[in-house]
Amino acid sequence: DLDHFKNINDAYGHKTGDTYLLALAQVLKGSLREVDTLARWGGDEFVVLLPGLNAVDDARHVARKMIEAMRQTIMLDDLAINATFSMGIAIYPEDDTNGDVDHLLAQADRAMFYAKSQGRNNFQLFSDMSSKGLGKKELYIQNRLAQAVRENRISVWFQPLVSARRDAQGRQRLVGMEALARWHDPDLGWISPGSFIPMAENLGLIGELGQSVQRQAFAQFQQWRKTHPDLTLSINISKRQLFASDFVDTMMRDLAEHGLHPDALVLEITESVALMDVEFAEERLRQLAQAGFTLALDDFGTGYASLSQLHELPIGELKIDISFVRRVHTPEGLRLVQGIVSLAKALRLRTVAEGVEDDDTSMLLSELGVDVLQGYHFGRPCPAEEIVKAPLFDSVA
Numbered sequence: 001d002l003d004h005f006k007n008i009n010d011a012y013g014h015k016t017g018d019t020y021l022l023a024l025a026q027v028l029k030g031s032l033r034e035v036d037t038l039a040r041w042g043g044d045e046f047v048v049l050l051p052g053l054n055a056v057d058d059a060r061h062v063a064r065k066m067i068e069a070m071r072q073t074i075m076l077d078d079l080a081i082n083a084t085f086s087m088g089i090a091i092y093p094e095d096d097t098n099g100d101v102d103h104l105l106a107q108a109d110r111a112m113f114y115a116k117s118q119g120r121n122n123f124q125l126f127s128d129m130s131s132k133g134l135g136k137k138e139l140y141i142q143n144r145l146a147q148a149v150r151e152n153r154i155s156v157w158f159q160p161l162v163s164a165r166r167d168a169q170g171r172q173r174l175v176g177m178e179a180l181a182r183w184h185d186p187d188l189g190w191i192s193p194g195s196f197i198p199m200a201e202n203l204g205l206i207g208e209l210g211q212s213v214q215r216q217a218f219a220q221f222q223q224w225r226k227t228h229p230d231l232t233l234s235i236n237i238s239k240r241q242l243f244a245s246d247f248v249d250t251m252m253r254d255l256a257e258h259g260l261h262p263d264a265l266v267l268e269i270t271e272s273v274a275l276m277d278v279e280f281a282e283e284r285l286r287q288l289a290q291a292g293f294t295l296a297l298d299d300f301g302t303g304y305a306s307l308s309q310l311h312e313l314p315i316g317e318l319k320i321d322i323s324f325v326r327r328v329h330t331p332e333g334l335r336l337v338q339g340i341v342s343l344a345k346a347l348r349l350r351t352v353a354e355g356v357e358d359d360d361t362s363m364l365l366s367e368l369g370v371d372v373l374q375g376y377h378f379g380r381p382c383p384a385e386e387i388v389k390a391p392l393f394d395s396v397a
Contacts, residue, residue, distance in 0.1 A: 001112055003084045003120040005044035012079065020081055023074050031065040042243065046085075047105070056127065059089050063123040084121035088112025095126045102204030106142070142203060144185055145196055149209045156216040157182045157381040160392055161234065161352065161374045164366040172362075174392050175372060176232035176266065177224075179217035180381050181209065201240055210241045211250065218258040220384045225264065234266040234296065239273045248287055262292030266317060270298045282313060289314035296352070300340065310347060318344045320370070322355030328364060341369045 002024075009017040021044065028046070029038055037049040048066075053059055066087070073080050088111025090096070096104045111126040118124065148154055161176040183191045200206045214235060221233045241247055255262060267288060273281070285295055296317035297310075320340055327333025337353075344351045353365045356375030365373060379390055387393060 001046075001086055001116070002044040003086055003116070005083065008081060008083065012081075016076060016079070019076055020074060020083075023076065024070075024083070027069050027072065027074065028066055031069040032062070036062075042239070047108075053091070056091060056094070056125065059091060059125070060123075063087055063089060067121075067123065086112055086115040086120045087123035088115055088126065089123060090126045106203040141185075141188065141191065141196070142199060144188070145183075145199055146203065146205060148183060148185070149200065149205050149212065152212055153183070154209055154212055155182050155184070155383070156180065156213055156220070157383055158217075158220070158387050159374060159381040160379045160387065160390075161232075161372050162378050162392065164353075164362070164370050164373050166366070172373070172378070174228075174231070176234055177221070177387075178234040178236075178268075178374065178381075179213060179221075180236075181213045182381070197238070201238055204240075206238050206240045207244055210238065211254070214251070214254055215258075218254055218260060221264070222258045222260060225260070232264055232266055232294075234268055236268045236298065237273075242269060242273060242281070242284055247284075248291065252291065262288075263294070266294045266296050268296045268298040268319065286314045289316075310343070315349065317350045317352060319352045319354060325353050325355040325361065325365070325375075328361060328368075334364075334368075337365070337370075338368055345369065 008020060025038060032038060035051055039047045041047045050059060050062060070084060073082050088108045090104045090107035090111060092099060092104055095107045107126040111124045111129055114129055115122050115124040157180050158177040159180060160174055161178060162172040163175050166172055181193055183196055185191055200209045217233060217235060224231055289295055294316040295314060296319050297315050298319045299321045300318045318340065320337060324333060324336050328337050341351055350371045352372040352374060353370045354374045356362050356365065356373045356377045358377055362373055362377055379387065379392060
């Protein structure tokens with residue numbers, strides 16, 4: 001994984017960044033054997049397959065050659081670019097006796113993140129990490145996660161979304177629900193989604209986990225739509241889900257099985273994922289939009305989307321990141337949120353503000369023209385059987 005590659009994109013543009021990646025691939029190929037395989041995994045990530053090594057030290061030797069090759073300056077016309085990378089290495093059968101490719105990749109990924117934590121511009125072997133006792137709790141969680149996903153023990157909780165506009169009685173109406181994955185382990189207790197969602201990505205389990213969450217959410221939403229026909233359902237979509245070849249077909253099939261239509265769904269994709277592989281992402285997002293889904297750009301303001309990119313992406317909603325909402329009572333924060341709302345209105349996009357925790361913030365965001373609000377002020381994420389008991393559930397716009 002290239003270190004700080006986004007700085008190159010920010011400074012010189014995505015086109016230059018893509019050209020650099022092509023040139024870099026040629027440099028790296030020069031340090032490999034003919035039988036080796038070099039592949040771009042996505043964004044600024046590469047995977048190298050080295051068959052027929054005789055010893056672990058052979059992998060170290062190749063890694064050193066690649067790092068040495070990276071020390072040269074790459075010229076793009078008159079532009080000189082230098083970059084470094086962090087590498088993680090997993091070896092079969094030492095690091096996976098079953099020959100599970102996804103698991104082996106996940107081990108290499110963990111070693112790569114450890115390399116970054118050690119200052120970047122280096123390589124680390126997963127076997128060295130294990131022998132030092134690094135990440136034992138994480139390894140335990142990984143093993144339990146795979147089991148939990150396959151036994152459907154990842155549950156779905158829901159958090160309400162309400163209209164920012166108030167009726168004559170000053171009440172705000174329920175307009176949607178966001179489905180959120182939750183995991184309670186018998187031994188470890190509640191495990192944060194911030195831990196197990198990235199872990200599922202790295203382990204190659206995100207497709208199974210995502211589909212399990214979707215099917216549970218669809219089953220519950222199907223019941224709610226009978227009494228709340230205008231309610232929408234928001235679901236978070238990860239990088240690997242979005243780029244999976246069968247993603248759209250699987251989503252459409254699951255919807256049909258539950259008697260639901262795409263226009264009832266909002267698919268939330270982070271700004272960084274939408275811009276990761278712009279051409280492919282735009283094609284996939286357009287495919288989803290044409291099928292009838294509403295696409296939301298989640299955590300908006302934390303990435304690097306340009307105005308032209310926002311205009312080109314077929315999105316219908318901007319979700320203002322919680323970090324901006326928390327600063328909205330400061331002059332700088334207020335100006336930031338005003339700017340995002342004005343941009344959204346110019347592009348005819350709906351705005352959702354997350355992290356609303358009190359009535360003052362709710363009132364202010366409403367005055368600024370935000371369309372939909374979400375946060376603890378209206379309800380914490382909870383199981384379906386609890387959320388239907390709240391008075392808010394009976395107030396649907």
